[in-house]
Amino acid sequence: MTMDSAGRNPTDGNRAGGSSGEGSSADGSPAGGNPFGGGAPAPGSQWYDADAGPLVRxxxxxxxxxxxxxxxxxxxxxxxxxxxxxxxxxxxxxxxxxxxxxxxxxxxxxxxxxxxxxxxxxxxxxxxxxxxxxxxxxxxxxxxxxxPPAQLPDERILREVIDGLRAL
Missing domain, CATH: 1.10.10 (Arc Repressor Mutant, subunit A)
Known part of the structure; x- marks a missing residue:
């Protein structure tokens, strides 16, 4: 295994699941609790917006x-x-x-x-x-x-009924 001048393995930060040490806590999880890294979330930001709809799926x-x-x-x-x-x-x-x-x-x-x-x-x-x-x-x-439309009366029959009523 190759070590750099600080005594770290230079490939650890490049592997999936590895941690380069930057932006991470001691246990390897991202700093600030943000699962996507990038530090702490901005003040006042929240993951849920009332306009997004209900939380219950x-x-x-x-x-x-x-x-x-x-x-x-x-x-x-x-x-x-x-x-x-x-x-x-x-x-x-x-x-x-x-x-x-x-x-x-x-x-x-x-x-x-x-x-x-x-x-x-x-x-x-x-x-x-x-x-x-x-x-x-x-x-x-x-x-x-x-x-259902198939059970509705025929338009021709309705017109004949209307014409018959007008003739009275």
Whole structure:
């Protein structure tokens, strides 16, 4: 092993995981607690900004799930969500997470679409769909789905009905 004039191995600072001694503490970790080196962070700087969004990641809110609970449920963006007429009692609601309770509060004020709930709750639509699946499965909410375009009446028939009404 070759040593320099200070008694150090000159290749130690160049290897991955090695420390050149500059900007490092005695245990080899970067100085100032900054994991990327460069000394102490600037005064007043912080790693989290309120404009960056919530600290809780979406997968933590949904328990890692990406699809709503009941397999046959599909929450379109325009599907309307309303609190059930006979929901479970306050004891059952107390065990819900804060995001579930926030969605319930939004639904109590008025019937809202899935897209509106996501915007008002400031949550991603995918997370809202999973949480609504939980609420639907527990009996807290009802969902009315939009009529598929294939089941809508034909425009020609509607025009004939209007013309017939005008003729009366």
């Amino acid at each position: 979406p997968y933590a809110m949904t328990g890692g799930r990406t699809k709503p609970g009941p397999s046959n449920v599909r929450f379109d963006l325009i599907a309307l969500v309303v609190v059930d007429d006979d929901p479970p009692g306050p004891a059952e609601e107390a065990v819900l997470g804060p995001e579930h309770r926030a969605l319930l509060a939004l639904c109590r004020s008025e019937t809202q679409s899935v897209a509106e709930l996501a915007a008002d709750a400031d949550l991603p639509v995918g997370v809202v769909r999973v949480l609504l699946g939980d609420l639907l499965e527990s009996g807290f909410v009802r969902v009315s789905r939009p009529v």
